[in-house]
Amino acid sequence: MGNTDNNLLILTLYIIGISYTINQMIESIAEQIKIDFNKASVDEQLKEQSLQDMIGISFGGLAKTHDIEKPQSLSINIENKSQDVAIYVDWDNCAFEEFDGTSKRVIRMSPDITRDLGVSQSPSLIVPKKTLKESVSSESVFEFDKLSGKYTATKTSIANVLKWKTSIIRAQRKEFNRFMSRKRDFDFSLDLVFRLAETNIGIAHGTKAPPLCIVKCPFTVRKLPWTYALPWNQRR
Structure with missing residues (x-):
């Protein structure tokens, strides 16, 4: 009877040890997110403004998953x-x-941008039948390094979903926990401003200044199960 009790105790401790080790391994795995671009919404906006045959917008690098602290920029075409x-x-x-x-x-x-985030940004010209490819980010991604005198990217992602993790507002921390448990998603958008002109007019001709067009590019951030971080997971 004594041996049976000892074996049961050893088995119990073994199971507890294995469970603890597995939990620690899971917690050490980087949290994974997926960013989805709502292209249908953009296409509808372009159609409403009669721009569907004039402007095309797409984003690269969104097919894969990302650590929750990334990406820190978006590749736009x-x-x-x-x-x-x-x-x-x-x-x-x-x-x-x-x-x-x-x-x-x-x-x-x-x-x-490494020297001054406040510097004015010149408009980018896209001539007919050409495509502009740029990498864009948010000012919230950068912080000033006093030692180097430059702005550097922090651990904040372009979606900035971690901002509610340590919020002083309890309701916001609660919503972040719901996001982490995959009970809700977060939405953000990149609002683009375009000016249009006939090629022989230009952008700065007083009353002939090109019309202003605004297109909202919506994104949804989804928290993925921890299994997406496993190296043999082919869904990444």
Whole structure:
């Protein structure tokens, strides 16, 4: 009887030890998210503004999953489908709308941003039948390093979903926990501002200034099961 009790105790401790080890392994695995681009919404907006035959918008790198602290930028492709219209992307008036309604300035990735985030960003011209490819980020991703005197990317992702993790507001922390348990998603958007002009007019001709067009590019951030982080998981 004594041996049976000892064996049962050893088995119990063994199971507890294995369970603890597995839980620690799971907690050490980087949390994975998936960012989905709502292209149908963008296509509908372009159609409503009669721009479907003039502008095409797509994003690269969203097919794979990401650590919850990434990505820190988005790769955007803007196509000028027209024959004779110049499209200008007004970066200084573009914005990221975060999931809590906060609006952040869009930063076009370039060597200059490491020195000064406040520098004015010149509009990008897209001539007919050409495609602009840029990497864009949000001002919330960067922080100033006093030692180097430059701005560097932090651990904040472009979606900034971690901002509610340590919020002083209990309701926000609760919503973050719901996100982590996959009971809700977070939405954010990249709001693009375009100016259009005939190629022989340009952007700065007083009363002939091109019309202003705004297109909201919506994204949904989904928390994925921890199994997505396993190296043999082919769904990544």
